[in-house]
Amino acid sequence: DTAVSQTPKYLVTQMGNDKSIKCEQNLGHDTMYWYKQDSKKFLKIMFSYNNKELIINETVPNRFSPKSPDKAHLNLHINSLELGDSAVYFCASSQDLLRRTEAFFGQGTRLTVV
């Protein structure tokens, strides 16, 4: 019955590799997000999708490419991983853009680049 689920929960990889994080929500929400939480716990929005369309891209490097095959999924692909990409990545979803946008979060994916 998980509302927003991300996989994997932990990801350890070497610099230069390409990796993907998957996210799925079963809430019927129209809007999905990716947030990055750094080691100081600062939480910054990366992307927002509404009905499979990109709405927000917050000056994220081109190495990060979100993909939304349908409105229930928003995957994050990262190319040429760098040490500074180490963080916890949270997927979230909210009902839609026109109503209250309280977001429901996944459990996070802790990415460690070595």
Added chain:
Amino acid sequence: GEDVEQSLFLSVREGDSSVINCTYTDSSSTYLYWYKQEPGAGLQLLTYIFSNMDMKQDQRLTVLLNKKDKHLSLRIADTQTGDSAIYFCAESTPGSSASKIIFGSGTRLSIRP
């Protein structure tokens, strides 16, 4: 641009009240939220307040909003060890094409015995 600020740390004695403060800059903010993040977990919505409200109470939680000063606070009565977590203030303005939720830096609440 939008900005949400919080103090980073708060320490209270068990049984006392905790008050976590937040200020925001976007005067068009419509919804203001408090999220809780326990160690190793995702963010959990605790409560929210609509911008035309001054106060909202939910069991041990009281949210106060001063829209003129753009100040939001979360009061936790009778703080327990299970309240230890990071508390994030957040704001959003739904209805715009750039609608998003902006988070503060989080306040780490620790409980002293």
